[in-house]
Amino acid sequence: MTDPTLLVLAFAATLALALVSAAALRGWQGWLELRRLELNGGRAAPGARGPARVELTELRDRVRRLEALANGVEG
Structure with a gap:
């Protein structure tokens, strides 16, 4: 019924999208932390590592x- 190559390609595309999304989310969180530090005058926010x-x-x-x-x- 379904071509196995198409199924593998769909799985690989989904995995690639998940990896790119995770990397983008990590970058976004880092950028937000940087902005928080700038707004706090360089002092770390309470609970920040x-x-x-x-x-x-x-x-x-x-x-x-x-x-x-x-x-x-x-x-």
Whole structure:
């Protein structure tokens, strides 16, 4: 009755549409969060996650330790 190729093609198109929709939704949520931060004057909204700040601090500490090792100072 139904051509299997057509069924596979329809499934692939539906899956592609779902993936594109999920990516667009993720981008939209990120853009809204950015706008919220701008409206709050750069302060995070209550309950907002801020892993970037922690990660940046950890990276700076790692760089300091690596520089100390490169200079021969144990840190």
